[in-house]
Structures are given as structure tokens and as C-alpha cells.
Amino acid sequence: MTDDLDRGLPIDGPQLLRDLRELATIGGVETGVERLAFSPDDVAARRWVAARMAAAGLEASTDRYGTVYGRAVGASRAVLIGSHTDTVPRGGWLDGALGVAYGLAIARAAAGRLPDGFGVDVLNFQDEEGTYLPCLGSLSFTGELDDAAVTRARDRAGTPLRDAIARAGFPDLDVRLDPDRHVAFLEAHIEQGPRLEAGGLDIGVVTAIVGIRRLRIRAHGRADHAGTTPMDMRADAGMALFRLANRIADGFAAVGGAGAVWNIGSIALQPGAANVVPASAEMVVEFRDVSDATLDRLEEALRSWAADLPVPVEADVIARIRPTPMDARLGDAMEAAAHAGGATTLRMPSGAGHDAMVLARRLPSGMLFIPSIGGRSHDVVEDTAEDDIVRGCQVLADTVLRLARSAA
Amino acid sequence: MTDDLDRGLPIDGPQLLRDLRELATIGGVETGVERLAFSPDDVAARRWVAARMAAAGLEASTDRYGTVYGRAVGASRAVLIGSHTDTVPRGGWLDGALGVAYGLAIARAAAGRLPDGFGVDVLNFQDEEGTYLPCLGSLSFTGELDDAAVTRARDRAGTPLRDAIARAGFPDLDVRLDPDRHVAFLEAHIEQGPRLEAGGLDIGVVTAIVGIRRLRIRAHGRADHAGTTPMDMRADAGMALFRLANRIADGFAAVGGAGAVWNIGSIALQPGAANVVPASAEMVVEFRDVSDATLDRLEEALRSWAADLPVPVEADVIARIRPTPMDARLGDAMEAAAHAGGATTLRMPSGAGHDAMVLARRLPSGMLFIPSIGGRSHDVVEDTAEDDIVRGCQVLADTVLRLARSAA
Numbered sequence: 001m002t003d004d005l006d007r008g009l010p011i012d013g014p015q016l017l018r019d020l021r022e023l024a025t026i027g028g029v030e031t032g033v034e035r036l037a038f039s040p041d042d043v044a045a046r047r048w049v050a051a052r053m054a055a056a057g058l059e060a061s062t063d064r065y066g067t068v069y070g071r072a073v074g075a076s077r078a079v080l081i082g083s084h085t086d087t088v089p090r091g092g093w094l095d096g097a098l099g100v101a102y103g104l105a106i107a108r109a110a111a112g113r114l115p116d117g118f119g120v121d122v123l124n125f126q127d128e129e130g131t132y133l134p135c136l137g138s139l140s141f142t143g144e145l146d147d148a149a150v151t152r153a154r155d156r157a158g159t160p161l162r163d164a165i166a167r168a169g170f171p172d173l174d175v176r177l178d179p180d181r182h183v184a185f186l187e188a189h190i191e192q193g194p195r196l197e198a199g200g201l202d203i204g205v206v207t208a209i210v211g212i213r214r215l216r217i218r219a220h221g222r223a224d225h226a227g228t229t230p231m232d233m234r235a236d237a238g239m240a241l242f243r244l245a246n247r248i249a250d251g252f253a254a255v256g257g258a259g260a261v262w263n264i265g266s267i268a269l270q271p272g273a274a275n276v277v278p279a280s281a282e283m284v285v286e287f288r289d290v291s292d293a294t295l296d297r298l299e300e301a302l303r304s305w306a307a308d309l310p311v312p313v314e315a316d317v318i319a320r321i322r323p324t325p326m327d328a329r330l331g332d333a334m335e336a337a338a339h340a341g342g343a344t345t346l347r348m349p350s351g352a353g354h355d356a357m358v359l360a361r362r363l364p365s366g367m368l369f370i371p372s373i374g375g376r377s378h379d380v381v382e383d384t385a386e387d388d389i390v391r392g393c394q395v396l397a398d399t400v401l402r403l404a405r406s407a408a
Numbered sequence: 409m410t411d412d413l414d415r416g417l418p419i420d421g422p423q424l425l426r427d428l429r430e431l432a433t434i435g436g437v438e439t440g441v442e443r444l445a446f447s448p449d450d451v452a453a454r455r456w457v458a459a460r461m462a463a464a465g466l467e468a469s470t471d472r473y474g475t476v477y478g479r480a481v482g483a484s485r486a487v488l489i490g491s492h493t494d495t496v497p498r499g500g501w502l503d504g505a506l507g508v509a510y511g512l513a514i515a516r517a518a519a520g521r522l523p524d525g526f527g528v529d530v531l532n533f534q535d536e537e538g539t540y541l542p543c544l545g546s547l548s549f550t551g552e553l554d555d556a557a558v559t560r561a562r563d564r565a566g567t568p569l570r571d572a573i574a575r576a577g578f579p580d581l582d583v584r585l586d587p588d589r590h591v592a593f594l595e596a597h598i599e600q601g602p603r604l605e606a607g608g609l610d611i612g613v614v615t616a617i618v619g620i621r622r623l624r625i626r627a628h629g630r631a632d633h634a635g636t637t638p639m640d641m642r643a644d645a646g647m648a649l650f651r652l653a654n655r656i657a658d659g660f661a662a663v664g665g666a667g668a669v670w671n672i673g674s675i676a677l678q679p680g681a682a683n684v685v686p687a688s689a690e691m692v693v694e695f696r697d698v699s700d701a702t703l704d705r706l707e708e709a710l711r712s713w714a715a716d717l718p719v720p721v722e723a724d725v726i727a728r729i730r731p732t733p734m735d736a737r738l739g740d741a742m743e744a745a746a747h748a749g750g751a752t753t754l755r756m757p758s759g760a761g762h763d764a765m766v767l768a769r770r771l772p773s774g775m776l777f778i779p780s781i782g783g784r785s786h787d788v789v790e791d792t793a794e795d796d797i798v799r800g801c802q803v804l805a806d807t808v809l810r811l812a813r814s815a816a
Contacts, residue, residue, distance in 0.1 A: 193636030210635060214682055226671035227618060227696050227759030228601030229783060231661070238672055239657055245650035253639070263634035264646055265682045267675055274622055274673045274692045274727075284682045288635050319682075351635030375637060 009109040009397040013390035016105040020389070023048060023085065023101065024093040032380025033093050036155075037086040037127035037136070038066065038164035045085040049100060049124045056108045058122060062170050066126040067137035069175040070107065072119025077407065079400050080185040080363070081106055082123030083355060086131065092382020094190045098370075098389070100124045102188045106397045114404045121182070125355045132161040138358035142177050177362055183407055184330060185359040188368045188396050190384055192352055194375030202343040202388065203395055204369030205334045208290040209350045209357045210261075211323035213299055215285050217241065221311045223271060223279035238269040238278035240309040247305045248285065255301045256294050261351060262287035290323045290349045324357045330366030330399070333406075337398035343391055368396050417517040417805040421798035424513040428797070431456060431493065431509065432501040440788025441501050444563075445494040445535035445544070446474065446572035453493040457508060457532045464516045466530060470578050474534040475545035477583040478515065480527025485815060487808050488593045488771070489514055490531030491763060494539065500790020502598045506778070506797070508532045510596045514805045522812045529590070533763045540569040546766035550585050585770055591815055592738060593767040596776045596804050598792055600760055602783030610751040610796065611803055612777030613742045617758045617765045618669075618696040619731035621703045623710065625649065629719045631679060631687035646677040646686035648717040655713045656693065663709045664702050669759060670695035698731045698757045732765045738774030738807070741814075745806035751799055776804050 026048060027033045027041030035042040046066050053060035053070030060070045072078050083099025103122035110120045125137030133153040139145040153161035191197075196204050221237030245264055252262050267283035287298050299317070306313040331347070338345045350356075350367055359365045370392035373383045434456060435441045435449030443450040454474050461468040461478030468478050480486050491507025511530035518528045533545030541561040547553040561569035599605075604612050629645030653672055660670050675691035695706050707725070714721040739755070746753045758764075758775055767773045778800035781791045 191636065192633055193638070194641050195638060198641070212635070224783065225600050225760060225785060226673065226694060227620070227669060227761075228599065228785070229669070229759070230601070230603060231669055233602050233606065233783070236671075238675070239653065242650050242653035242657070242672070245647065246654045249647055249650070261635060261637070261639055263644075263683065263685055264650070264677075265634065265684055265686060266677055266680045267646070269672075269674055272674045274694045275671065276673055277671055278673060286634060286682045351637070352633060375632065375641070377633060377636070 009106065009113055009401050011105050011109050011390065011394045011397050016101055016390060016393055017386055019052065019101045019104060020093065020097060023097050027087070029090055030380045031093070032091055032382060033087055034090055035085060035087045036089065037129065037131040038168045042066070042086050043168050046124060049085060052104050053122055056104055057111055058107055061173060061175055063140065063173050063175040064170055065137055065140055065165065066168060066170050067141060067175055068124040070122035072107065072121055075119025076117045076181065077183055078119040078121040078181055079403055080121050080123055080182050081396070082125065083187050083189060084125045084128035084137065086127050086129055088129050088378050090380050092377055092379060094382060094384055095192070095377055096128060098190060099188045102393045102396055105393050106400055109397055110400065114401070118404045118407065120400060128355050131155050132164060134353070135355055135358050138355035141175060142358055142362045144358065182363055184327070184403060185356060185363050185365040186330070186368070186396060186399065187354055187356040187365070188370070188392055189354060190377060190382065191369040191372045192375070192377035193372065195348060196346060196369065196371040197373065197375065199346060201346045202391055203334070203338045203345045204348045205331050205345050206326050206350045206367035206369060207331065207347050208326055209324040209353060210288040210290050211292055211295050212286060212288050212319060212321040213295045213317060214319035215299065215302065216316050216318045217244065217283050217285060217306060218314045219281045219309065219311050221277065221279055221281070224277040226275045226277050229277060234277050235311050236277050237281040237311055240311045240313065241267060241281045241283050244305055244309060245283070248302065251301060251305070252287065252298060256287065256289060256298050259349060260287060260289040260294055260298065288351055292323055321353065324360045326356070326360065326366050327364035330364055333402045334366060334368055334395065334399045337402055338395045341395060341398060343395055368392060417514065417521055417809050419513050419517050419798065419802045419805050424509055424798060424801055425794055427460065427509045427512060428501065428505060431505050435495070437498055438788045439501070440499055440790060441495055442498055443493060443495045444497065445537065445539040446576045450474070450494050451576050454532060457493060460512050461530055464512055465519055466515055469581060469583055471548065471581050471583040472578050473545055473548055473573065474576060474578050475549060475583055476532040478511070478530035480515065480529055483527025484525045484589065485591055486527040486529040486589055487811055488529050488531055488590050489804070490533065491595050491597060492533045492536035492545065494535050494537050496537050496786050498788050500785055500787060502790060502792055503600070503785055504536060506598060507596045510801045510804055513801050514808055517805055518808065522809070526812045526815065528808060536763050539563050540572060542761070543763055543766050546763035549583060550766055550770045552766065590771055592735070592811060593764060593771050593773040594738065594776070594804060594807065595762055595764040595773070596778070596800055597762060598780045598785060598790065599777040600780055600783070600785035602780070603756060604754060604777065604779040605781065605783065607754060609754045610799055611742070611746045611753045612756045613739050613753050614734050614758045614775035614777060615739065615755050616698040616734055617732040617761060618698050619700055619703050620694065620696050620727060620729040621707055621725060622692060622694045622727035623707065624724050624726045625652065625691050625693060625714060626722045627689045627717065627719050629685065629687055629689070632685040634683045634685050637685060642685050643719050644685050645689040645719055648719045648721065649675060649689045649691050652713055652717060653691070656710065659709060659713070660695065660706060664695065664697060664706050667757060668695060668697040668702055668706060670706070696759055700731055729761065732768045734764070734768065734774050735772035738772055741810045742774060742776055742803065742807045745810055746803045749803055749806060751803055776800060
């Protein structure tokens, strides 16, 4: 056993980078890629992944939605490694693709180097980005996909998901989580934020995927002439929300603690004329934290501040995603593997959602982050240094070896 | 002379109200009216006014734009009384119409009751509301109308003003201010605000028409993922403007004094998604005061606060209208006439623009306000009690008599 660890699972860095560069040519746009779920480029990328799985000695199958599963032949227990190759419009070359390429690289490195009967299975989930239905592939894999939701789902242009599925022509097949076989899920991803780069750190060990709460706030005032109505006789719906926004900016850190983040991404005033006091105003406030109790406290504070405003205000929860803790033992293994290889680490939450959020409900799951240059993502400028890409894959490979050893 | 004053100019209140009700049937919409400048209903209303002028013994003429001028026959000097019969979309029955109907009523009452050679001329200006070009009629009357502006002007649907003029088919005629004849301009109007009603007062004596300054504020931040970017690493353009809006609400009263009013009528954040930190934000801030120096101080304060924000901000003046003082002697005469008739008064600025703003540059001009129910205007619910309508007309008539006596 100690021999296995010493020898490690040596990652072929140049091959990993070649895989990523080749995959990035499918749907390439400037320095990024665009592979919207079920688009011809998405289908082509999934075929490419299936071929690379086969070349790595995995048994590849594609399900009815396009999720590609590469099964380690001869193994009875396996670590699942994967992510997704679909992207947002004008997305980056690494978001999702990185986690799939890591799976391929580690499956290749693991061949013949893991305890008998133990393998690495690779997954490429469909539509994580929600072109039609966020995390469609992972929800189907865990058996949580709601048939009615599939029937309802449409893209922004109004195309029904059912039509997109029919057009893509994937096999009439399901691939499903197998609790007897699958011991853990590992997803590697670019950080999509600036913390690792700013701290000069190599690896993010994800403690939890944050919960998200999104409220629509509506203030009801009265339209008055902005020249003839004295200031103290107005019911200004816009100013009410400006006051609330400031209260949030001043108070949320104290209520939510250091880790909580929030955003006011949109606001609109009606009727919207320079010379009319706003009769109504609407804004969307989103906040995220790893603790549901913290999200509750933030919502409660927001509601009490809204109730203090001089005009009537409604607050409706329009989205609520619970926080998802990652498996602590997997986090410890990633951290130990990183430190043993000389990499520095940061325990950090994931501020964005991922397929690991879905998998974690059924299986011990862990996420590993590598630095994002400038913290940029969901844009063609998204990038990560090649050394960081290779280092992250080696840490994840070493993690797999540690898991296999302890599971064997 | 004292006899004239004692006898007064008795207004026929029921006739005044019948005129207003009849005029309100032209373009009637629910409880209001819609007579957009140059529309068939606007043209019909102007024909109706010309006929009523003729019935009152005035010599009526209509100019190329539709301004209707009723000239007191046999007078060599005259007080001008008037306003406009064009309206905003779904406007009120009194905005503009009141000042024209007062002119008709006072011209009728004045017949044979003023010193020899002195008369009341009545004006119904075109497009005060700016369907094509605000105060078109009064600008033409004073000789300030810019021919290039007429050529440029279009309504919201893109119709050129020149086409509207041709379609309306008014006579090829100018009516112009005559400095030898016209001694003063008096415009009566509903207050369009709540101050008279709230104070239980009868008459507003307008001290000045406020100046307006309008600035477009643009903040430049950076779009970041609202989940993965720590709060202290953001450049949030939206929050910068929320901070500025609060600074305005907290600080403008101290800078501008009791009379200044301001409004933030619109704001937009880009890209406008709940989960993206706003990259840019734009809002329009408008402020009004009777003093240009006060407007300068407010603009200076706004610019200094904007410069304090954590992201770059531009502020551009997109509209600048100078304050217009009303003639003090006319104000004194209105106040004296009101008090002599037992009416209570308030010296107050006009927060909205009126034709008197244009006339005041060439002629002593005064404005009289009557209460607006609920302060409402530019809406079909606009209304004023009949007693208030008649009382205001009597005060304006008594003012005319005082002017005629002192001018005779």
C-alpha cells in the first residue's frame, strides 16, 4: 500500500493540456467556447468525450439526455470523476471541461495502479449551465429528475427541451448512480473567483456549496409631479428601495458574517420619467452563504428593514437553494494530497452551483478548485495557467489513490 | 375710479363652468381629456375657443400653429390673459383650459367696465405640453421660435411637426406680441400640487417659475460573479449609485434650503442579472429651485459626492432651464385683489413650467394658482372644486381691474 502511494498516479500533463485544447476547438469562439446544451457543438463535444473515454480503456455510454458515462472495466467499486462540457453563451474553455478532462487523465493514470477491483469512472453531465434545465444530467443520474419539469423546460428562444432532446438524437438509454459501485464523486473546477489568485494559493478545498436565496422586493408609492409636490408630501417608491439597498450594504455583513455575499443586480422604477416621482419600484436581492441559518437571518433582517420603510413594501422569495456541505473526509484527503505534493490550499465555499450539489445528496462528494486568472468566468476571457491546471489534476489523482487505498 | 373698483368685474360663474364643461367634451376621456397638439380634437377645441371669443365680442384670429388670439376691439392697451387647450395623453380637464376660460370670462365681464381704451385680450397658445415642441405657441408669439427647432421637432411616434402643421391646416398667419398694446400677461392655472389644499388656502400667488437642472449620472464598475467574488473585491456600479441616491436624500435639503425639490425618476443596472455584480449603472437626477445660485450649489454638491464614490462616475447636465421670476407688482395686485374679496393666499413658486415662463422674458407676467384636489394633475383624475374655480376667476378679474385703473 505504501508503495502505491509513493509511486502515486503520475498525470501526463501535456496530454491533459492537449485534451483541453482539442476540446476547446469544438464550438470555439475567440479565446473561449460556446456549446449550449443540445446544440450541434455540444453533441460533437460529447462524442469527442466518449471517444477519449474509449481510448482510455473505459466503457463509454451516452444517455437519452447526452450525459456520457465512462465505466472502468473490471472494477466493482469506483470513484466518479466528472463535470460537464456544455457552456453558457460565449463561455470559457475550462468551465466544466476541466473536470471532465481531469476524469480522463486520472482514469488513464489509474489503469493498473489502483487496488484490485477499484476503478475510476468518468462522467460528463448534460446542461449543468441550464440552457434548458440546470443540472439536468446530474439530476437524471441520481434519479431526481422530474418528468414534468422536463416537459416544461424551454430555452430563452422558447424551444421546448423535449424538441431539443429529439433533435440531438442520443440513445434511448439511462445511466444511473449505482450505490453498490460508486463510492464518491469528485468534481474539479476553476474557482470562478479571485481568492486563490489573490492569496497566491494553488488549490481550493471546497467546504460547501453555498445556498442561494433570491427575493423580489416591490415598493408601492404614488406618482406625483416632481416639481410641484413638496418633498415631505411624496410617497417615493424609488427612494424607499435606495434606502433599503443602503441598509443592506451597511447591515448584511454584521448579520451574515464574513462569508456571506449578496448582490442587487436589477432595479426598475415606474413610470421611469425624470419629472415624475416613482409610483412603484422593484429590485432583486440575492444572498448566498454555506449556512441555511445565516440565510434565514439575512432574510429576516431584510424583511424587518423593508417593514421600516415609509411606503408599503412586499418581499417574495423567488429562488431558494439550500447550502450543500461537501464530504469532510474527501476534503481532508484532498488537503493531505495537496500538502504531500507541496501545493498550498485554502478551505473555501463554492459561491456557484455545480453538479456536485446534486451528487452530494446521494454520495460523499468533494470539489477541488484551481485558480482563475482575474477571477473571471462565464466569459471568453476565462483562463488558468497551465501549471495550475496540471498541478490540480495531480492533486486530484493523489486524492483518488488515497481513497482507493483506504477503501481497499 | 373708486366706483369702478367698487362695482368690480362681476364674473358669471355658471357661464364659466358651462364653458369649461363644454370644452371638456372635446377629446373627453373618462373624467379627463386628451387633446394632443395638432390632433383633430386639438383643432376642434381651438375652433371652439375662437367661436367663444367672437361671442364675447373679441376679434379672433388663429396663427399658423393654432394659437388663437382674441383681441379686444376698440382698445389700444390690453392685459393678455390665457394659457393653452392642448393636453398631455389622458390629461385633466382643467390644465391649460382653465386659464383660457378665465380669459373668456374676464373679457366678457370687462366689456364696458374698464377705463376707455383699455381691454382684455385672450390667448390660447399651441403645444404648451410639448407633444412636438414645448411652449411652441408662446415662443412664436414672443418671436423666439427657432425655425430649425420647428424642422427638427417630432412627436413620440416620429411624426415631424412640419407634417402635423400642414395637416392641421391653420391659416398662414402670425400673431405676435405688441409691446405698445400689451401691458401684462396673466396666466391662471391649477396648482398641480397639494400645498393649497393641504393649507386650506384659496389662491396661490406665484413668485417665480422654478429653474430645472437634470443630470445623467453614470457609474462604471466591473461585472463579477455575485457568488464567487468576495464583497471587498467588487466594483459594484449599482451600489455606488444607491450610495449617491442616499447622499442626495440626506444632504440636498441642507444645501438647497426649504424650497428646493429633487427627484430620481429612473435608474438602470447592467447587465441586470440577479447573480452578476452590476458593471454599469445610470440614473437621472432632477432638481428645481427658484434660484439659479441654489441650483449651482446643488449641482456642485452632487458632483463632489459622486467624486467620493469607490468607482468612476460621470455626471452630465442633460437639461438646464433657468428660473423665471414673476412680476412683483402683478403679484401684489393679485394678493390685494384676493384679500379684498376675502380669499386667502399663499406666495409660492410654480414647480412646473408654463407659457408665462416664455412671456415673462418680454412682458410683466404673473400667475395665479387655484387648489388641485389631491394635488393630482396630468391624469384624468385631475379636478378642482367649482367654488374654487369661480373664486379664482373673480380674483383674477379684480386684479385686471386694479391694473387697468393704475394704467389708465
